[in-house]
Amino acid sequence: MNIQSRTERMAGQETPERKRSGQGDAEMSLICLSDFEAYAKDHLPKATWEYYAAGADDCCTRDDNLLAFKRIRLRPRMLRDVSVTDTKTTVLGTEISCPIGIAPTAFHCLAWPDGEMSTARAAETLNLCYVASTYSTCSVEEIVTAAPDGFRWFQLYVYRDRKLSEQLVHRVEALGFKALVLTVDVPYTGKRRSDIRNNFRLPPHLKVKNFEGVFEEHCGPDNYGVPANTLDPSISWKDIYWLRSLTRLPIIIKGILTKEDAELAVEHGVQGIIVSNHGGRQLDGELATIDALSEIVDAVQGRIEVYIDGGIRTGSDVLKALALGAKCVFIGRPIVWGLAYKGEEGVRGVLQILTDEFRLSMALSGCRNVAEINRNLIQFSKL
Incomplete structure (x- = not known):
């Protein structure tokens, strides 16, 4: 495929339809992910924006996730005939159009009325992996109905009442989800100062739909839509065996940052690791994910x-992430920015821009396909 993207071809073209709708200038200005971020910040309610943007404590880790990529430089190769490039790859044996997926993020209906259903449709259209969150404001059944042919994994927490987790596992396996993504970095919720100051709560018309009817009699304090102290802080490596006993689905662990835990993950029979610090929302001051990836x-x-x-x-x-050995990257906050702009269309826009930029970066670095990306492409800066 020629590297010139649809986005580039449309740049500078003001169609009659756009002129009549008055949307031309706004749409053409959204040419990178930071443009969608600015739009979302301007248009979402303050408490909603700060919920999505929040990091833990001083937000050092949240910010370092971004800065760490800037410390890596590329070493491009020339005269490699990049007239045809291919971004396809596989994850757990399933082919996707590009090594970009949608990370599990909660409460999409705060940004757009049909929330996760729009997200699922966008992922299905572009043939990318969508990891649906336990804390979705649409149920797993609604997500599957919205995008029946989509490639989906399900993100899972372990609760003190293990039956809650077991029931979710059985539901998503029956619905055709292809893997479980066990989040392991939340024995307790990190301190997100803006949410505390805003007294953040889901508005009354929204619920954590996967638990609809489960906590109706609860009248005490809640924690992001479920009763406080619902998560099980006693979770340990032995619970990987418990989870494996419940399902035939592959298990991926999300939240690993050290080689010691990576080795334990292999020993306990998981099929994948997502190097993650929860977007800097848990332990402030821990490693940026790209800095942890190589080990x-x-x-x-x-x-x-x-x-x-x-x-x-x-x-x-x-x-850069693929050069350091990642099989696929997952994005979280930019998906919500796309939703805030125009629902499914906005999510597709975010994913298409990132795909087009990746294809261009590949070509300009001398890579014709994903298999040609390796560590020789990068050098760490001393900045």
């Missing part, structure tokens, strides 16, 4: 797949 890739030695989230904002960020 984890080296630790697993190709025995399982390694993915990454956190701080990916450009196509060159995707290229």
Whole structure:
């Protein structure tokens, strides 16, 4: 495929339809992910914006996720005949159009009325992996109905009442989800100061739909839509065996940042790791994900797949992550920005821009396909 994208071809073209709708200037100005971020910040309610944007404590880790990518430089190769490029890859044996997926993020209906259903449709259209959150404001059944042919994984927490987790596992397996993504970095919720100051709560018309009817009699304090102290802080590596006993689905662990835990993940029979610090929303001051990636890739030695989230904002960020050994990257906050702009169309726009930028970065670095991306492409800056 020629590297010139649809976005580039449309740049500078003001169609009659756009002129009549008055949307031309706004649409043409959204040419990178930071433009969608600015739009979302201007148009979402303050408490909603700060919920999505929040990091823990001083937000050092949230911000370092972005800055760490800027410390990596590319070493492009020339005269490589990049007239045809291919962004396709596989995750757990399933082909996707590009090594970019949608990370599990909560409460999409805060940004757009049909929330996760729009997200699922966008992922299905572009043939990308969507990891649906336990804390969705649409149920897993609604997500599947909205995008029946989509490629989906499900993100899972372990609760003190293990039956809640078991029931979710059985539901999503029956619905055709292809993997479980166990989030392991939330034995307790990090301190997000803006949410505390705003007394953040879901508005009355929204619920954590996967638990609809479960907590109706609860009248005490809640924590992001479920009763406080619902998560199980006693979760340990032995619970991987418990989870494996419930399902035949592959298990991916999300929240690993060290080679020691990566080695334990392999020992306990998981099929993948998402290198993640929860978008900087849990332990402030921990490693940026891109800084942790290499040691984890080296630790697993190709025995399982390694993915990454956190701080990916450009196509060159995707290229850098793949050069360091990630099989696929997952993006979270930019998806919500796209929803805030125009629902499904906005999410498609965010994903298409990132895909187009990745293709261009590949070509300008001398890579014709994903298999040609390797560590020789990068150098760490001393900045």
